[in-house]
Amino acid sequence: MPDASRLTPIAVMILATLREADMHTYELVRLLKERRDDRLVPLQKGTIYHTVARLERDGLLAEVGVDREGNRPERTTYTLLDAGRQAVEDWVRAELPQIDRQSDFRVALSEAHNLERDEVVTLLDQRRTMLEASIAEHRAGLESAADRDTPEQFLVELQRQAALLDAELAWQDSLRARLVDRTLPWGVAEIPEHIKNKHRVSRETFA
Template structure:
């Protein structure tokens, strides 16, 4: 009897593991050098980077056959460090995961929309102050980020490797524009803070079992 072959699904790479594979596309290196490269690339803007996260990602990648040991690196009296290289399977996995990350639109649950859903419970002046505070913080961060982006582009870094930073700048600019419009509407009264709910949107009071007995 012939046993049908089963296809083992490829492991789903975490964002950190995908970034580790990205730096290994350049050359083999040990995990600490990977961490240094990732920080120099400012990839800590995208994921939480620390030695533990990188070493854990490398262990998983090696287990899944996406990286392999190629030797050791010794620098002076420092302990030997294992050097890893990306495998052909790792290159394919990196490209596949990158396609997924760009194409997919999974639900995200950032905290700010939760605050917006609840801010109407606060007094109008408190809500306005909070919106203005957020707007000022975003504007300050955007100015600094734009200056850094323009500086590295002027030094010759291709814009194609900075699409994530460019996207964040545009997304933040859109949020600032929304905040400006919303703040103006609250200030002018176009967005009322005291308008009553229409009857169709009033929730009836729920009666507890004790009250009906």
């Protein structure tokens, strides 16, 4: 099985989207853009088509049919394989606890619902330990700079980063609490049926 750590963020998002339904590449592109996933990764058609081809070569997804409607070009429909499903979960497990790769963390967070609630809590706890260590490091740096009478104008970036880390920790603690007390619905099974129907992917949506 291919190493999940070698997956790019866009590859993870493609595989995760195929967990919802079989679809062709045009559907993938349109759905990702409709969900504004371009906030997380660049959504260039050429990159997506190339990534789909590579994922197929790696045995993570497979062709299941070819559609042709009217004068439109043929569109190959893809399905997610078990190896692809596992690769998404492994990638999220690896990236969700991290604090030094913010772009990858954002994608992992957006796909964290692919893991069980309790596992996400455990991974966030691991991340909390690293956040606390980074906060302590920044505070120590600021205290050391103050002891040396370092002009504050040289410290504004360090101050900003310390404030962002404090806010990040507070937000993560809030998320964890909602996961633990189950006020945050988690996983497909906990999405109300009428909401699932409203957001369900269908070929008619992309006709």
